[in-house]
Amino acid sequence: MVDLLKTKRWWIVIMQILVGAGLAGVAFTIPVPDFFQYTLAFFWLLAFSSATHDIAADGFYMLALDEHKQAYFIGIRSTFYRVAMITGQGLLIILAGFFETHTGLDPIEFTVHARPDQPAEIRVPEFGKEVKSDEMAFVLTSDDFQIPTKKAERATIDSLIQWTESENLANGFVLPEKSKEVKQDDGLFATYVSGPLKEKLKSAFGRDEVVESTLNPGNIGIVGVRLTKKPETGETVVLNTGIRRGDESIKLIEGERIEVNPSNWQETAG
DSSP states (O other), X not given: OHHHHHHHHHHHHHHHHHHHHHHHHHHHHTTSTTHHHHHHHHHHHHHHHHHHHHHHHHHXXXXXXXXXHHHHHHHHHHHHHHHHHHIIIIXXXXXXXXXXXXXXXXXXXXXXXXXXXXXXXXXXXXXXXXXXXXXXXXXXXXXXXXXXXXXXXXXXXXXXXXHHHHHHHHTTSSOOOOOTTOOOOOOHHIIIIIHHHHHHHHHHHOOOHHHHHTTSOSOOOOOOEEESSOOOTTOOEEEEOOOOSSOTTOOOOSOSEEEEOTTTTTSOBO
């Protein structure tokens, strides 16, 4: 019995070490290029180690205690298990949201209005005066943005989107992504199984091109954003943007994450 308890205890210790190693592996592999494959491997290690740890802990619990003590401690175990669930899925999320909203620069907001009487001309955003300040903050070219409801030409929309993406990329506001034009060689499974199955499902249940075309934007506009003060050397100020509320037909196409550093802080991001 003593040897069996020692074995269970060593299994618990080993699994705890593996869980810690898996968490460290996820943290270290997120910044690497092929992070998805590496993090999946470490998550598998976490799942296996966690399940094995539970089995070993239950065995140690059953062998070390008699029936009376098992019944006594089962309530304590269940209580702390529920407390851990509430803490991990509730309190930690509330704490993370608190730090997100109460740290960093002051948030900025702008309102989007779609108006039929708005001129169809789409202008490149420009700041009318110098925006330098002693306090670091983000400023916008307009906090009340007007978009015409008249449908613009698809070529015009594509060119503006491409121009904004290229400007943000050239100024270093966004990180370059891997080229989507690179096509990997299909394996045997993709060639003879998944590929033909995909085409059959697409032909049977896929949406028509007419339906897809309705998802294209009717008109767009560009809002410029800048930083009022130069960041410290080596410092990067991140602006995360999104739609807080309003009509679901108004969407954010470009600029969900803007990174400003000492070399591009005087440029305008879109």
